[in-house]
Amino acid sequence: EDQVTQSPEALRLQEGESSSLNCSYTVSGLRGLFWYRQDPGKGPEFLFTLYSAGEEKEKERLKATLTKKESFLHITAPKPEDSATYLCAVPTPRRFQGAQKLVFGQGTRLTINP
Amino acid sequence: KAGVTQTPRYLIKTRGQQVTLSCSPISGHRSVSWYQQTPGQGLQFLFEYFSETQRNKGNFPGRFSGRQFSNSRSEMNVSTLELGDSALYLCASSLAQSGAPYEQYFGPGTRLTVT
Numbered sequence: 156e157d158q159v160t161q162s163p164e165a166l167r168l169q170e171g172e173s174s175s176l177n178c179s180y181t182v183s184g185l186r187g188l189f190w191y192r193q194d195p196g197k198g199p200e201f202l203f204t205l206y207s208a209g210e211e212k213e214k215e216r217l218k219a220t221l222t223k224k225e226s227f228l229h230i231t232a233p234k235p236e237d238s239a240t241y242l243c244a245v246p247t248p249r250r251f252q253g254a255q256k257l258v259f260g261q262g263t264r265l266t267i268n269p
Numbered sequence: 270k271a272g273v274t275q276t277p278r279y280l281i282k283t284r285g286q287q288v289t290l291s292c293s294p295i296s297g298h299r300s301v302s303w304y305q306q307t308p309g310q311g312l313q314f315l316f317e318y319f320s321e322t323q324r325n326k327g328n329f330p331g332r333f334s335g336r337q338f339s340n341s342r343s344e345m346n347v348s349t350l351e352l353g354d355s356a357l358y359l360c361a362s363s364l365a366q367s368g369a370p371y372e373q374y375f376g377p378g379t380r381l382t383v384t
Contacts, residue, residue, distance in 0.1 A: 256302075259304075259312040261311045
């Protein structure tokens, strides 16, 4: 069964203290990986899509990378507004052309203290 | 461009009742997926609709059903509500125009509380 595991479950950093979040997966035939950010009481907000091992994407203080077994979300010099739960998800193999089902990790709850 | 909208935002229902949730996707998006989010299980896939056809379904009982209309708007229905159905129900829309993995854009969710 396809599984996505994120670590740590929670992370508390001081403003400006860089760190990385991990997303490991077991899925047959990885077709891509998504990162989302979710604020309390809101729906997930799309951040990145990574399609193949070695790919990297950046957005402001965030950089996502992908290997054959895991993905990392690096946060450089974070600010309090970066506090949120970060979710990764992988699309499972299609039953038929075009269909997609996302399997999500449990998320990492990130808190940035000023 | 307007984002994904979901109505209502909050619902309180009693065990045994049924409920219908509504989702309007981003203009031009033809795929709508539904997810259930709970503290214990996280985000779990319910089903996906594309051009009024259900083309993928998660591991939920038959009490959970959905449909999509010709304007891509979607509804999901839960019958005979149980306490365990209390959750945030999220709708996500996407273009889904190719076979490649496609980004899904989420709405704010409907918070359902079953008492």
